Amino acid sequence: MSRGPLRPPEPRGGDRSGHARCDIAAAREITPRNGSVNAGSESYDKREYWDSVPPHNGLELCRAGAQVPIAQPWLGGSVWRRVPTLRQVLARAIGGVALVGLLAGTAACNSDSGSGGDSADGNCGFKIAYFGALTGPAANLGVNIEQGYELAIKQYNDKKGSDCIQVAKFDSQGDPGVAPGVARNLVSDTKILGIVGPPFSGESEAADPIFEEAGIPTVTPAATRVSLSANNWKTFHRAVANDDAQGPAAGNYIKDVLKAEKVFVADDQSAYGAGLADVVKQTLGSSVVGTDKTEGDGKQTDFSATVQKVIASGATAMFYGGYYQNGGLIRKQLTSAGWKGTLVGGDGMKDPGFTKAAGNSAAIGTVVTCPCSPPEKAGGSFVKDYQAEWNTAAGTYSDVAFDAANIFLQGIDQGNTTIEKMNDYLGSVNYQGIANTYKFTATGELDPSLIKVWAFKFDDSGDAVADQEIKTS
Secondary structure (H helix, E strand, C coil): CCCCCCCCCCCCCCCCCCCCCCCHHHCCCCCCCCCEEEECCEEEECCCHHHCCCCCCCCCCCCCCCEEEEEEHHHCEEEEEECCCHHHHHHHHHCHHHHHHHHHHHHHHCCCCCCCCCCCHHHCCEEEEEEECCCCCCHHHHHHHHHHHHHHHHHHHHHHCCCCEEEEEEECCCCCCCHHHHHHHHHCCCCEEEEECCCCHHHHHHHHHHHHHHCCCEEECCCCCHHHHHCCCCCCCECCCCHHHHHHHHHHHHHHHCCCCCEEEEECCCHHHHHHHHHHHHHHHHHEEEEEECCCCCCCCCCHHHHHHHHHHCCCEEEEECCHHHHHHHHHHHHHCCCCCEEEECHHHCCHHHHHHHCHHHHCCCEEEECCCCHHHCCCCHHHHHHHHHCCCCCCCHHHHHHHHHHHHHHHHCCCCCHHHHHHHHHHCCEECCCCEECECCCCCECHHHCCCEEEEECCCCCEEEEEECCCC
């Protein structure tokens, strides 16, 4: 006999979490260990919800901290339980004695007066994390970013005269399959107030839901896939333009500067490469005379099939959506096959590793676009300081990562020493950095008025040097 749809009672005293009561009808239906009671579009879980760690995609019935109805049909109704944050779930897994010590240490380190203003001793003891590739086939790009981030924290601590803010590095290898496990490790550290990264779009898709569930804000200096800002993530912020700017810019360069009437477009099937190539194809329209797919960086070395398709198409320009290792090998094999056209790529190919893979003579003349300014144009003493610290010139997005870290550091100085306060701060920040000014829209995108895209060209130095700023529409 049907009792009809279960309707939970209103929680006494309202939702103390400060959030509006979550929309159960829109929540993900789950199958708990002990079963569930379904009522139309509503699913009420009768288990102790926090007894299991949330899945890596971070999609839970409701926002962490909100109250949800837990059905108890055997009592003729339901009760309200608060959804734990991912940090709370992980903390429970530590165990009672260890948890007491952890909380005591956290309380000592994370004391906060709740007011803004100048930095004080109470604003020390926290961490800003870097999350991204330090190893793997595209590690060069990740290391550029990590070194910019780390330089910012070092300079901040030097001014304080102490190790006020700690560096915390998490190597995702740039791999979407590895990123979730590394992300879970990161969110278990309650001293982390913000994350510089992830740099790549694929790992962002895999890790950002975990950061969102934990409530830890991120500022990516490099992930450009358009859809990343369409997930309603409150913790997501992008410090550069997305591929809706870079893609048209690359297409415009091919049409207006190279004057190419026949273009071949290929990509590595990654979230970044495929997304960028799709926008370039849309921009070029009927000029595209052929397309192809390759494997990702490190997974393919023979591109002869793609090379033959390019030559057979009659294309005088090729756009490749992917990273520097594949791009360099493609350029090398195109040159060996006698193709005289111009290879164009996105920011993922803007690295000396491209020349290493292609060979110096083959690499010369290759064009790459980047939603960034030339690093040598960065303000202040950044160029000199970076060289002095790392004994190498600043690379792609090093300056943007430096700015991203300093955005968080300014937030700490202003008293934003909880992840909730830091998220609120990022929603209204207007930060003048050495690479750009940073303001974020409601979806975490860089304010449209601050977007820029440059073209760079590889020369006989083996590096990509600034060519020109290019229009994005």
